[in-house]
Amino acid sequence: PAHLPAHYHLSEGLKILVTPLLAGLLEENREKTWSFDRFFQEVTNILRKRVIHVFFTNRTSSVEIFLEPEELIEHFRERILMQTKVPMKRQILLFNNEHLERHSQRRTRKIRYSFTATMIIIFVQRYQQVNVSSQNLRKQYVLYAR
Numbered sequence: 001p002a003h004l005p006a007h008y009h010l011s012e013g014l015k016i017l018v019t020p021l022l023a024g025l026l027e028e029n030r031e032k033t034w035s036f037d038r039f040f041q042e043v044t045n046i047l048r049k050r051v052i053h054v055f056f057t058n059r060t061s062s063v064e065i066f067l068e069p070e071e072l073i074e075h076f077r078e079r080i081l082m083q084t085k086v087p088m089k090r091q092i093l094l095f096n097n098e099h100l101e102r103h104s105q106r107r108t109r110k111i112r113y114s115f116t117a118t119m120i121i122i123f124v125q126r127y128q129q130v131n132v133s134s135q136n137l138r139k140q141y142v143l144y145a146r
Contacts, residue, residue: 012083013064017046052076056084073104 004015004022021042024034034042049066056063065079077088093100104110 011062011064013051013066013079016082017049017066021046054080056086058086059084070110072110073101076100 004010004019008015010018021039024032024042025039027033046066049068052065052067054063054065055061063080063083065076065083067076067079074088077091077093080086080091080093081088
């Protein structure tokens with residue numbers, strides 16, 4: 001797989017889209033090199049994607065997710081996983097102080113793009129389950145109660 005150099009100032013989400021594009025154009029093998037039509041089609045596909053700006057609270061960093069208008073919330077979670085390494089089941093996605101699922105259509109699970117803002121900020125919090133036994137809690141309580 002082709003990779004862009006680290007010094008390229010593109011977001012990780014855009015690098016994922018642009019890398020195959022450049023690889024198709026710069027391919028050494030003439031049979032595998034993209035035609036202008038193929039290149040134009042791929043650029044058009046990139047341009048029709050919706051950019052969703054996500055703030056990853058655990059790293060205090062911004063992530064850009066590029067989605068097709070008809071993609072499901074699961075695809076959104078997969079793209080977050082690719083860029084943050086936060087497993088899909090551990091993601092807490094909040095938009096306007098509500099879980100993002102409340103902004104998705106119930107049957108289709110598509111994200112409703114009814115937001116009019118050009119920049120949608122969704123917070124990603126990594127949920128970590130903490131196993132605390134009641135015995136340990138009692139011991140700590142006894143220590144603090146004395």
